[in-house]
Amino acid sequence: MIDHPVLDPRYAAPFPEAVLPVLRNPQLRKNVAHAIDVIQAKRGKLVLEKTDWQALRTAGAAIRSHVLENLASYLELFEARCAAAGGIVHWAADAAEARKITLDILQQEQAKEVIKIKSMTTAEIQVNPHLEAAGVRTYETDLAEIILQLGQDEPSHIVVPALHVNRSQVREIFARTMGLKDLSDDPHALTAAARTYLRQKFLMVPTAISGANFLIAETGSVVVVESEGNGRMCLTLPRTMITIAGIEKVLPSFQDLEVMLQVLARSATGERMNPYTSVWTGVTPGDGPQRFHVILLDNGRSQMLAKEVERQTLRCIRCAACMNACPVYRQTGGHAYGSVYPGPIGAILTPQLMQMHHAQTLPYASSLCGACYEVCPVKINIPEVLLELRSQVVNQERHDLGRFFDPMYLGLRIANLLFSRAWLFHTAQLFGRIGLRFFTGKDGWIHSLPSIGGKWTQTRDLRGFPKQTFHEWWAERDAKPTGEAK
Amino acid sequence: MSAHLQSRQKILDRIRANTRTVSSADLESDYAALPRAYIRAGSLSREACLALMIERLREYDSEVVECSPEELPSAIAAQLNSSGKRIFVAPPGLPASWLASGFDWRMDHNPSSAEIELVDGVVTAANCAVAESGTIVLHHSATEGRRVITLLPDWHLCILYASQVVQTLPEYFGRCQQPPKLATYISGPSATADIEMTRIKGVHGPRFLHVILVHDEDVQPNSPPEPALPAK
Numbered sequence: 001m002i003d004h005p006v007l008d009p010r011y012a013a014p015f016p017e018a019v020l021p022v023l024r025n026p027q028l029r030k031n032v033a034h035a036i037d038v039i040q041a042k043r044g045k046l047v048l049e050k051t052d053w054q055a056l057r058t059a060g061a062a063i064r065s066h067v068l069e070n071l072a073s074y075l076e077l078f079e080a081r082c083a084a085a086g087g088i089v090h091w092a093a094d095a096a097e098a099r100k101i102t103l104d105i106l107q108q109e110q111a112k113e114v115i116k117i118k119s120m121t122t123a124e125i126q127v128n129p130h131l132e133a134a135g136v137r138t139y140e141t142d143l144a145e146i147i148l149q150l151g152q153d154e155p156s157h158i159v160v161p162a163l164h165v166n167r168s169q170v171r172e173i174f175a176r177t178m179g180l181k182d183l184s185d186d187p188h189a190l191t192a193a194a195r196t197y198l199r200q201k202f203l204m205v206p207t208a209i210s211g212a213n214f215l216i217a218e219t220g221s222v223v224v225v226e227s228e229g230n231g232r233m234c235l236t237l238p239r240t241m242i243t244i245a246g247i248e249k250v251l252p253s254f255q256d257l258e259v260m261l262q263v264l265a266r267s268a269t270g271e272r273m274n275p276y277t278s279v280w281t282g283v284t285p286g287d288g289p290q291r292f293h294v295i296l297l298d299n300g301r302s303q304m305l306a307k308e309v310e311r312q313t314l315r316c317i318r319c320a321a322c323m324n325a326c327p328v329y330r331q332t333g334g335h336a337y338g339s340v341y342p343g344p345i346g347a348i349l350t351p352q353l354m355q356m357h358h359a360q361t362l363p364y365a366s367s368l369c370g371a372c373y374e375v376c377p378v379k380i381n382i383p384e385v386l387l388e389l390r391s392q393v394v395n396q397e398r399h400d401l402g403r404f405f406d407p408m409y410l411g412l413r414i415a416n417l418l419f420s421r422a423w424l425f426h427t428a429q430l431f432g433r434i435g436l437r438f439f440t441g442k443d444g445w446i447h448s449l450p451s452i453g454g455k456w457t458q459t460r461d462l463r464g465f466p467k468q469t470f471h472e473w474w475a476e477r478d479a480k481p482t483g484e485a486k
Numbered sequence: 487m488s489a490h491l492q493s494r495q496k497i498l499d500r501i502r503a504n505t506r507t508v509s510s511a512d513l514e515s516d517y518a519a520l521p522r523a524y525i526r527a528g529s530l531s532r533e534a535c536l537a538l539m540i541e542r543l544r545e546y547d548s549e550v551v552e553c554s555p556e557e558l559p560s561a562i563a564a565q566l567n568s569s570g571k572r573i574f575v576a577p578p579g580l581p582a583s584w585l586a587s588g589f590d591w592r593m594d595h596n597p598s599s600a601e602i603e604l605v606d607g608v609v610t611a612a613n614c615a616v617a618e619s620g621t622i623v624l625h626h627s628a629t630e631g632r633r634v635i636t637l638l639p640d641w642h643l644c645i646l647y648a649s650q651v652v653q654t655l656p657e658y659f660g661r662c663q664q665p666p667k668l669a670t671y672i673s674g675p676s677a678t679a680d681i682e683m684t685r686i687k688g689v690h691g692p693r694f695l696h697v698i699l700v701h702d703e704d705v706q707p708n709s710p711p712e713p714a715l716p717a718k
Binding site for chain 1 (some may be wrong): 489490493494497498500501502503504505506508515516520521522523524525526542556558576577579590592598599600603616618619621626632633634637655656658659665666667668670671672673675676677678679680681682683684686688689690691692
């Protein structure tokens with residue numbers, strides 16, 4: 001792959017730059033639009049069928065807000081209950097610490113291989129490359145994640161991570177990496193190839209890593225929601241299991257799942273319920289892994305609690321409805337966001353996880369149309385958070401000395417001056433009219449401007465200046481005899 | 487202080503600095519006051535609720551047959567016979583009358599995963615079922631089996647009693663006096679739509695889910711039960 005997507009916000013190109021290769025790739029855009037149209041149609045039908053949808057959203061938002069307001073208490077409760085059931089709870093302040101804890105556990109287990117359930121949190125902390133570098137082979141087991149791992153690609157969506165890849169591309173990847181020359185591009189055949197590829201791994205590899213959809217404080221249980229059964233394999237067959245979960249994933253009680261499970265699958269994949277949901281609590285003798293670790297990951301989350309507007313970002317249950325509804329994501333796909341979290345939720349989550357040191361262009365990757373807010377099952381007002389983050393970005397720029405060399409800043413300073421004096425403004429109008437005449441076509445439109453003006457004309461035309469300004473026309477009208485004024 | 491405890495303290499301190507602190511009594515009353523205006527009880531008649539459960543299961547390509555409690559053993563035998571499979575694993579608590587003769591039964595007394603991988607199918611009971619989403623709930627009791635036995639075999643026959651079927655998900659949660667330690671919610675067979683959103687049945691979990699719905703309530707079945715096979 002020529003343009004390998006960079007999903008680390010510290011090194012990724014700014015959004016307006018990162019988006020260009022995607023916009024020039026019609027195949028990718030077609031793949032993304034197709035996948036999104038399918039999910040959106042299914043979701044829309046199922047949400048209409050749910051007469052209490054808005055009440056479920058209200059309850060979902062209230063439960064998640066309540067958790068965040070009382071997060072420390074619920075985390076301590078989860079820790080105590082999980083430990084009482086035989087689980088071992090670890091706390092990781094940042095990505096490096098979470099990776100170190102994971103590797104320490106695997107080394108204690110003398111693990112050379114590990115099987116993985118699809119998890120955005122483990123992608124966020126880039127656990128795979130670190131384990132591989134330490135000599136532990138990682139096997140992703142979700143079909144989409146296998147496609148990406150074998151194709152050395154990156155996820156572009158949080159629920160359907162390989163939606164940018166079509167069947168013939170999957171066939172090519174599988175045929176090459178699994179040595180199956182005669183593989184067809186029928187999705188049935190491709191899925192069967194993945195089943196065969198993984199079956200022995202499930203039975204042989206004794207250690208597994210998962211994320212968590214929910215942690216239940218009341219019981220110390222972990223909940224994983226999935227479709228394929230690879231998750232059940234990973235959390236049932238190995239002898240040691242490691243779950244890496246963001247600290248915000250807690251729910252107060254088991255019963256709260258009655259809200260979350262009703263909204264999650266409908267929002268995520270347009271199903272009434274996903275095929276498999278697993279709940280487990282610590283260690284059960286004779287059933288499943290006999291050693292169980294949970295790593296509670298902060299990595300910037302606790303700082304997001306400080307202000308109420310930004311705090312709602314952490315209500316997210318990772319359903320991806322916002323990116324499926326987003327007109328920007330539909331055109332760009334996920335890689336341009338330079339983070340494992342793309343789309344509207346990524347545009348607010350990524351800069352905050354980076355504590356506003358990186359990804360400052362993401363809050364602008366939106367038209368503020370509000371479709372994301374409307375579909376969000378936990379009512380995150382994403383446009384509100386986007387605006388708040390934009391104001392923080394502007395405030396940062398205010399302290400940046402480099403702004404004196406920014407054409408946009410200089411242009412605005414000059415405009416500020418011109419608008420402050422009528423005579424300056426009229427003079428500028430006069431010069432502007434004369435100057436722009438060189439760029440105005442016979443049709444009265446400006447199709448192309450040099451320098452910074454080109455940023456406008458590269459995507460749209462500009463009306464040429466009229467022969468008269470309004471003031472000039474008004475003065476001329478007044479000067480004419482009254483009888484002709486009509 | 488170890489690094490582990492330091493991070494624990496650091497994270498909890500940062501959270502507490504950024505959120506308010508309330509007493510545990512206030513926490514409970516705040517939680518109790520959360521809005522829950524969603525539907526928490528089904529509105530369908532029992533007949534309609536069971537019909538919906540069957541419709542959903544069939545949408546998932548599951549095969550559903552209905553029978554009375556007396557007909558259950560023969561209904562199980564009929565399903566096993568038509569499966570064309572011979573070796574079945576069963577949870578240790580399964581009633582002896584369910585273990586149809588003429589098949590190779592492996593009672594689950596903790597064999598290895600590799601041994602379970604070699605069986606053809608599995609027969610279990612269920613804890614509950616939710617009609618609206620066609621979900622079968624397992625709590626992995628002695629009749630529902632350890633998690634692995636309903637995972638590795640490709641063919642799963644689940645015995646569901648009509649009295650276990652509720653219409654909505656909140657009704658299931660209402661029935662849980664104690665939260666289960668282990669639970670699996672199954673809504674149709676293992677599936678993926680990762681390649682061009684084409685739904686493919688059977689990735690890693692069982693590819694075939696068969697359900698026998700046993701009418702143990704005082705309700706007439708909405709379709710006549712499957713003809714019972716001649717007793718062996």
